[in-house]
Amino acid sequence: MKLTSIENNIAEDRKHPFLLVKGKNNTGKSTIAACRSIFLKNNYCISSSDKILIINNSKQSLNKFNNIYSSIYDDANFKYSTLLAPEKDVIEISTLDDVMDRYLPSNLKLVDEKETNSILKSCIDDLKKLYPNIKVLNDTYIEFLKDEIQWIKSCGYNNLDVYQNIARTGRNLLKKHVNVRLNKNSNMRKCIFELMLMYNDKLNRQRQFDTVEKIKAAIKNSRKSSLKKYTHIIVDGIENLTKLHVDFINSIRKNSEYSTTLFTYNSDLIENSTSWFINKKNIRLVSETKIKSYTLKNSYKNENTTIPLNSLEKFTYKDIKHKTSFEFIRDNYDTSKIILTGNSANIEYGENEIEKIPIFNEIAAGEPILINSQIEDKFYLPRYWVKDAKNCFILKIKGDSMINADINDGDCVVIKKTGAAENRDIVAVNIDGSATLKRLKMDKDGIAFMPENELYSPIKVTEDEQVMLIGIAVGVLKSN
CATH class of the missing domain: 2.10.109.10 (Umud Fragment, subunit A)
Structure with a gap:
């Protein structure tokens, strides 16, 4: 295991509670994240309750990270070894969905895609009478409408005026729904916002949760003192996360004086049209806290060297x-x-x-x-x-x-x-x-x-x- 000086500085950063590492594929972000987790384990897990959580966005990225972690563990553990190193392993590696499931109430009833479409079609039929000239109010555009409603909810835009004036061009980066233009302060936006309110109301009446409401439930439940908090959190790949995902991750962070969070980000891998980071010049991950940001440009040849x-x-x-x-x-x-x-x-x-x-x-x-x-x-x-x-x-x-x-x-x-x-x-x-x-x-x-x-x-x-x-x-x- 050999890191460049900047990679080593990130892995051993002792000053900044929040770090953001940006770069394209194979620039070493995952390797740095794995090294930092071992550095934190050996140097900043002081209390017996201190835990480190490494989050991946999918099973595939989890397998990739586990492979990197295993290949560098022995060298990194030796390099970062101290007298403070805990006797037992304090690092958990998981997908975001699996982590959220731990914080969900047992009686949560998730609505499936068929039910979602049925509820939306019912709402569309009701709105057609009020907006006869809005072309997206038909079954052909139901995927577009679902995406837009999920994006509004995920961003926490509960006010029509905010949604009417927010830039919404980033979704076209994914070449989805390219024929639908959402002009600011338009009847179409007003119509979609009302559709979202009607959809939410019907979900609530049926006591059901969609994927966004599921995240909100996990955030609400995470405030319970009996549930686990993590001293250090590493998120390897935030590019496809929504704002609510980031809020959830911040909600399970333990607020000790030495707590840290590291995020890695690759704009080339954005594939989720509801991502908070589409077309974002300034990546805001935590409020009122300055984030130390690094950008990696050189290809890191040692990443992914051990392949099953x-x-x-x-x-x-x-x-x-x-x-x-x-x-x-x-x-x-x-x-x-x-x-x-x-x-x-x-x-x-x-x-x-x-x-x-x-x-x-x-x-x-x-x-x-x-x-x-x-x-x-x-x-x-x-x-x-x-x-x-x-x-x-x-x-x-x-x-x-x-x-x-x-x-x-x-x-x-x-x-x-x-x-x-x-x-x-x-x-x-x-x-x-x-x-x-x-x-x-x-x-x-x-x-x-x-x-x-x-x-x-x-x-x-x-x-x-x-x-x-x-x-x-x-x-x-x-x-x-």
Whole structure:
């Protein structure tokens, strides 16, 4: 284990109760957080009740952190060893959801997605009479409305005037609901705010809790003296947390004269549209307290060096145009690492040779289904495999209508965005708001989209239908 001078200064910081470490992927944030937890254990757990909590935002990030923690523990424990070091381990590593569950009342009844949609649809029907000209008051925009209501509640905006004047452009960074503009001081904002109030009222009457109310309940319960408080808290990855999440974390912090909190933050990894940190120039984590902030810029080569064997995933990439294929593996803990296998074994692509391609939820290889515009994940591919990779995206395939083209249910298809296609191209198309993947056929009889499975019928385009080309399939990703 070897830290640079600035990394070591952060790990051993003795002056600041609140630290914020910013930086892109693989700049050492998690390694520093792991080292600091061991430093605090050996130097600032003085009382027998002193505990350290390390919070991760998901099971995947928890596994990644545990791997880093295990790999550096012996060296760090020796380096930071003191006479004050406690005999028993005082460090807990957990996900945020698991921590919150400890602070929830036993009789909490969480509303599920089906019930949430039902309540919202009922509220929408009531509001249509008052706002007949508001276009988002229909079932098509229910995901947008849910996101916006959760964001308002998570930020604690209980006053319409505040919501009317707050900037709300950051959500477009995730390319969600890009066709919906929420102008300040607009009827649309007023309508959405009233929808939120009606939704909350119906939840309360049914004595149910959604995810936001769950966090509020955990915050309220955390004030009970019988529940555990932590002397030191480390949050590895705050970028997708809401304001209420941060409030909860601060509520379980023990206020001793040597208590500390460290947050790590990566703006490139924001994937939650209700995140408190979308489009935020100033990250405010605690009130009336100055936070010491560090920004890491250099890649930290030692992060994630110890990788379990079962973290390796095998894939095949098929280039449709050139009819070639590549077998490769990637590391589930560092998905940007691509290593060729087969005839080109042990060739590894570096950072400058790969491109991050967004993955969207689903497209039908069967009957057309509604398009879901939400980015679900990302996949790194070598740049020379995919020409013009910056204009490409990946769609998951649902259905079996393209099996004769070796595109199966569960495969991922790389789509190049374009406004033109040639006869016999495999294309992703939007037909009257629904998406499908088919082979394009153009002849004297007109345009049709052909399946590659005799169990399905061609989709013939009529003059009444609105058809938009989403893109051309250029490659297929198969998990082996």
